[in-house]
Amino acid sequence: MDVMSQLRRQLLEHTAFLRKEGFLDDQFEQLQKLQDENSPDFVVEVVSIFFEDSEKLLNNMAKALEQKIVDFKQVDAHVHQFKGSSASIGAMRVKNVCIEFRNYCEAQNVEECFRCMQKLQYEYVLLKNQLEYLFRVEQQIRAAGG
Amino acid sequence: MVFEKGASSLKSVKAIETGKVAGTNNLATERKFSVLVVDDDAIIRKIHSKLLSKFPVEIQVAVNGKEAVDLYRSGAFFDLVLMDMEMPIMNGFEATKELRALGLKSLIVGVTARSSDSEKKAFMEAGLNDCHAKPLTSEMVKSLLQELNKNN
Numbered sequence: 137m138d139v140m141s142q143l144r145r146q147l148l149e150h151t152a153f154l155r156k157e158g159f160l161d162d163q164f165e166q167l168q169k170l171q172d173e174n175s176p177d178f179v180v181e182v183v184s185i186f187f188e189d190s191e192k193l194l195n196n197m198a199k200a201l202e203q204k205i206v207d208f209k210q211v212d213a214h215v216h217q218f219k220g221s222s223a224s225i226g227a228m229r230v231k232n233v234c235i236e237f238r239n240y241c242e243a244q245n246v247e248e249c250f251r252c253m254q255k256l257q258y259e260y261v262l263l264k265n266q267l268e269y270l271f272r273v274e275q276q277i278r279a280a281g282g
Numbered sequence: 283m284v285f286e287k288g289a290s291s292l293k294s295v296k297a298i299e300t301g302k303v304a305g306t307n308n309l310a311t312e313r314k315f316s317v318l319v320v321d322d323d324a325i326i327r328k329i330h331s332k333l334l335s336k337f338p339v340e341i342q343v344a345v346n347g348k349e350a351v352d353l354y355r356s357g358a359f360f361d362l363v364l365m366d367m368e369m370p371i372m373n374g375f376e377a378t379k380e381l382r383a384l385g386l387k388s389l390i391v392g393v394t395a396r397s398s399d400s401e402k403k404a405f406m407e408a409g410l411n412d413c414h415a416k417p418l419t420s421e422m423v424k425s426l427l428q429e430l431n432k433n434n
Binding site: 163166167170174178181182184186189192219220223224 | 323324325326328329332333335336369395416419420
């Protein structure tokens with residue numbers, strides 16, 4: 137199998153894996169469908185905004201949870217935003233942790249909120265690595281003339 | 283252009299006036315629909331703008347309700363407004379109320395992450411024509427633009 141076919145197969149298999157494991161849902165496919173000759177880097181651009189936003193939000197959540205008196209409304213606002221942006225790019229696992237997190241914000245349970253935040257950080261880093269790998273393969277395909 | 287005397291030139295002028303000449307039919311009436319995307323989330327603005335760009339529409343963006351209202355006040359016109367609910371400075375509810383008070387009769391569609399029926403209903407009270415969960419799908423955008431076509 138030539139390099140191009142190998143790369144394309146890698147891309148397909150990895151995307152299928154991410155869907156199967158629940159990292160990504162249909163919304164990610166919608167983003168891929170939007171990509172065209174006018175915006176050949178559309179998905180990477182959207183995901184880059186997501187990465188930037190996510191890191192800010194995770195930081196803000198951590199700061200809010202470290203306060204002596206936790207403002208749960210504030211924490212919830214950050215989680216809500218994170219839930220929205222993860223849903224927008226199809227980041228299903230991240231989104232689901234956000235949903236769980238919001239329940240604990242409502243219950244004003246500091247310990248569980250901390251646990252959720254750590255889970256969120258974990259899922260986010262996992263997803264980021266997966267997507268960066270995906271984009272690297274795409275780049276290789278393009279470099280090889282695809 | 284020199285109009286020569288004769289039946290043929292008169293015919294062609296008449297034809298243009300009645301709009302029966304191919305290619306000139308819609309010149310006077312055809313204009314692109316103008317859509318305003320109002321959202322503080324850059325991801326949503328990018329996705330919705332891209333969805334809309336697949337159609338022959340003019341796209342404008344506002345990052346919060348106040349920007350949307352200021353745009354309208356400054357003379358901009360929109361056939362369709364996609365209005366997010368939660369935004370800083372002025373949220374979607376307030377902005378919709380304000381736009382309606384200022385006389386905007388166009389389609390305003392709420393786009394919200396808060397998708398419970400009661401929350402949607404509350405948002406609709408501001409004067410929305412409809413309310414959907416975000417992000418919009420391409421089918422939804424298509425049907426909204428088809429509705430615009432019908433109304434116009």
